[in-house]
Amino acid sequence: MWFHWRVFQQRFPLKIISLMARKGGVGRTTIATNLAVAFMESGLRVGLIDLDPLCSVTAWGEIRESEEPIVADAPMKNLGKFLEAGRRLKLDIMLLDTPSSGGIDVHEAVLLSNFVLIPCRAGYFDIRAIKLTTDIAKLVGKPYAVMFNAVSPRDDQVVIAVRDELRAAGDRVLDAIVHQRTVLSASVALGSSAIEQDPAGKAAEEIRSLRDELVILAKIQAGKHSHKYKVKAA
Ligand SMILES: Nc1ncnc2c1ncn2[C@@H]1O[C@H](COP(=O)(O)OP(=O)(O)O)[C@@H](O)[C@H]1O
Ligand SMILES: [Mg+2]
Numbered sequence: 001m002w003f004h005w006r007v008f009q010q011r012f013p014l015k016i017i018s019l020m021a022r023k024g025g026v027g028r029t030t031i032a033t034n035l036a037v038a039f040m041e042s043g044l045r046v047g048l049i050d051l052d053p054l055c056s057v058t059a060w061g062e063i064r065e066s067e068e069p070i071v072a073d074a075p076m077k078n079l080g081k082f083l084e085a086g087r088r089l090k091l092d093i094m095l096l097d098t099p100s101s102g103g104i105d106v107h108e109a110v111l112l113s114n115f116v117l118i119p120c121r122a123g124y125f126d127i128r129a130i131k132l133t134t135d136i137a138k139l140v141g142k143p144y145a146v147m148f149n150a151v152s153p154r155d156d157q158v159v160i161a162v163r164d165e166l167r168a169a170g171d172r173v174l175d176a177i178v179h180q181r182t183v184l185s186a187s188v189a190l191g192s193s194a195i196e197q198d199p200a201g202k203a204a205e206e207i208r209s210l211r212d213e214l215v216i217l218a219k220i221q222a223g224k225h226s227h228k229y230k231v232k233a234a
């Protein structure tokens with residue numbers, strides 16, 4: 001039995017990616033929901049677990065018309081069981097949306113993750129606060145990457161300069177930058193995403209670049225079962 005379970009896990013290696021930030025409002029939920037659809041678009045089977053008591057992901061799942069991604073509101077103490085369920089369902093990726101409160105719960109979620117994605121805005125206070133979050137990933141010993149979100153085009157040069165500084169200090173910062181785009185804030189309110197609302201738009205293109213960078217960094221691959229999910233444009 002033990003042997004079969006190992007073979008099963010090797011065939012269906014569920015990748016767990018947590019979105020983490022000690023600062024609120026940086027876009028964890030916006031990026032998690034949009035990335036979920038982007039992964040589905042490339043044929044992966046995706047689950048999205050809401051660990052935030054604010055329950056934004058859960059609300060998104062409730063108004064969403066499509067049954068995918070599979071959305072679950074998991075109390076932290078049951079996270080292990082939900083991840084096991086994800087493996088049994090042969091999901092390829094489980095995204096974990098964590099609360100900004102931090103604490104032992106977030107540490108545990110990170111501990112169970114294969115990769116940690118840390119969204120950050122381009123503001124002065126946001127950049128100053130980033131070390132609080134990267135330190136958790138370092139402490140737990142997980143691979144992580146910072147990504148800049150909700151960037152105003154006039155801040156592009158600042159972001160590139162900060163990115164270089166963070167990289168020089170040893171942090172991994174993604175090339176992909178997601179700009180401030182109305183479709184990103186408007187689509188989540190419909191239980192939808194940029195890719196579904198405006199598949200040829202710039203926001204969709206940026207989310208796909210983010211996805212493609214993560215696929216390489218977190219070594220994400222589709223199991224044999226994966227299907228070409230038809231992401232329906234709105
Ligand atoms: N790239 C973006 N473009 C436009 N609005 C964004 C973007 N990212 C986040 N937002 C908005 O910023 C606010 C906070 O985002 P949210 O995803 O809820 O952050 P968090 O989950 O980290 O608290 C929301 O109103 C959301 O619509
Ligand atoms: Mg949130």
